[in-house]
Amino acid sequence: MNMTNHEQRLLSRNIQPTAMRIRILSFMVENKSALGLPDLEETFTHADRTTLYRTLKTFLEHGLVHQINDASGITKYALCSENCTCSYPDDVHVHFYCTSCEQTFCFPHLGIPHYDLPENFIPSHGSFVITGSCPSCSS
Amino acid sequence: MNMTNHEQRLLSRNIQPTAMRIRILSFMVENKSALGLPDLEETFTHADRTTLYRTLKTFLEHGLVHQINDASGITKYALCSENCTCSYPDDVHVHFYCTSCEQTFCFPHLGIPHYDLPENFIPSHGSFVITGSCPSCSS
DNA sequence: TATGTTATGCAACTCAATTGCAAAGATCAG
DNA sequence: CTGATCTTTGCAATTGAGTTGCATAACATA
Ligand SMILES: [Mn+2]
Ligand SMILES: [Mn+2]
Ligand SMILES: [Zn+2]
Ligand SMILES: [Zn+2]
Numbered sequence: 001m002n003m004t005n006h007e008q009r010l011l012s013r014n015i016q017p018t019a020m021r022i023r024i025l026s027f028m029v030e031n032k033s034a035l036g037l038p039d040l041e042e043t044f045t046h047a048d049r050t051t052l053y054r055t056l057k058t059f060l061e062h063g064l065v066h067q068i069n070d071a072s073g074i075t076k077y078a079l080c081s082e083n084c085t086c087s088y089p090d091d092v093h094v095h096f097y098c099t100s101c102e103q104t105f106c107f108p109h110l111g112i113p114h115y116d117l118p119e120n121f122i123p124s125h126g127s128f129v130i131t132g133s134c135p136s137c138s139s
Numbered sequence: 140m141n142m143t144n145h146e147q148r149l150l151s152r153n154i155q156p157t158a159m160r161i162r163i164l165s166f167m168v169e170n171k172s173a174l175g176l177p178d179l180e181e182t183f184t185h186a187d188r189t190t191l192y193r194t195l196k197t198f199l200e201h202g203l204v205h206q207i208n209d210a211s212g213i214t215k216y217a218l219c220s221e222n223c224t225c226s227y228p229d230d231v232h233v234h235f236y237c238t239s240c241e242q243t244f245c246f247p248h249l250g251i252p253h254y255d256l257p258e259n260f261i262p263s264h265g266s267f268v269i270t271g272s273c274p275s276c277s278s
Numbered sequence: 279t280a281t282g283t284t285a286t287g288c289a290a291c292t293c294a295a296t297t298g299c300a301a302a303g304a305t306c307a308g
Numbered sequence: 309c310t311g312a313t314c315t316t317t318g319c320a321a322t323t324g325a326g327t328t329g330c331a332t333a334a335c336a337t338a
Binding site: 067069070071073075088094096099105107110112113115117118119120121122123124125126127128129130131132133134135138 | 206208209210212214227233235238244246249251252254256257258259260261262263264265266267268269270271272273274277
Binding site: 016018020021047048049050051054073 | 315316317318319320325326
């Protein structure tokens with residue numbers, strides 16, 4: 001649809017908007033849950049795994065997506081909000097991993113509390129994941 | 140030392156206290172940080188990887204340890220407190236993953252807040268990990 | 279001791295993640 | 309437009325965590 005929109009979104013993060021990257025960004029925008037490399041492999045069968053891998057890595061390094069470590073053994077990625085800088089704790093929110101369908105969801109409205117960490121523990125990121133059953137799977 | 144103590148701890152979780160399991164439990168008690176399978180492999184070079192793997196699995200299934208998914212790509216395990224049932228949210232606490240030494244620490248005194256999840260999301264577990272630099276590494 | 283159950287060891291395999299290198303494509307100065 | 313340069317993509321191979329099937333050893337129990 002409005003590819004120019006996606007191009008600008010990439011450019012705003014200093015990512016060269018190649019055809020491949022626009023297609024992957026588009027897919028992530030349309031998708032409701034976080035995505036892992038295997039998900040992209042299934043969808044973009046024509047593209048090489050390495051390209052998909054490096055695309056996610058580029059997106060992550062430029063702050064277009066954030067990383068989620070759920071219990072699936074697959075590193076998931078989800079789009080950041082427009083003004084997100086992935087800073088701790090303000091831009092960190094809770095995620096939900098469904099053990100049944102193995103999908104991971106962002107809960108951007110659920111922030112994390114401030115923690116007084118023990119002396120000399122310096123935080124920089126956070127991954128807060130609640131595991132359970134999603135609406136589609138909690139019959 | 141007091142091996143009988145460890146034996147009782149295993150028995151209280153309905154785990155047969157074999158020599159191997161007592162040795163691994165002992166190692167986990169002495170260790171300050173959470174441990175992954177590769178850590179056990181390095182330490183128990185005489186034992187088979189599968190045995191170590193299944194020991195961790197048994198410990199987990201019987202609630203002797205809890206699981207932590209940090210950004211290391213290695214599933215970590217840490218001992219539960221005596222009366223822990225790993226129930227959400229009461230027995231869930233914050234963890235800290237140091238990207239420098241790749242060690243993961245339990246912060247049992249830092250609990251997690253109650254979250255009002257969206258409709259029909261049923262929680263059962265939680266993995267809350269703050270990433271950064273630990274005292275030894277934040278020079 | 280005899281018998282059934284559980285734990286351990288060995289070997290093989292799956293799969294996500296990662297790297298080196300070569301080819302293709304884009305960018306830019308002249 | 310042309311050639312040099314940089315970036316992106318594709319291909320091939322490897323690493324390493326996790327997992328499984330099956331055989332054997334150790335253990336428990338009668
Ligand atoms: Mn998210
Ligand atoms: Mn813990
Ligand atoms: Zn689900
Ligand atoms: Zn450290």
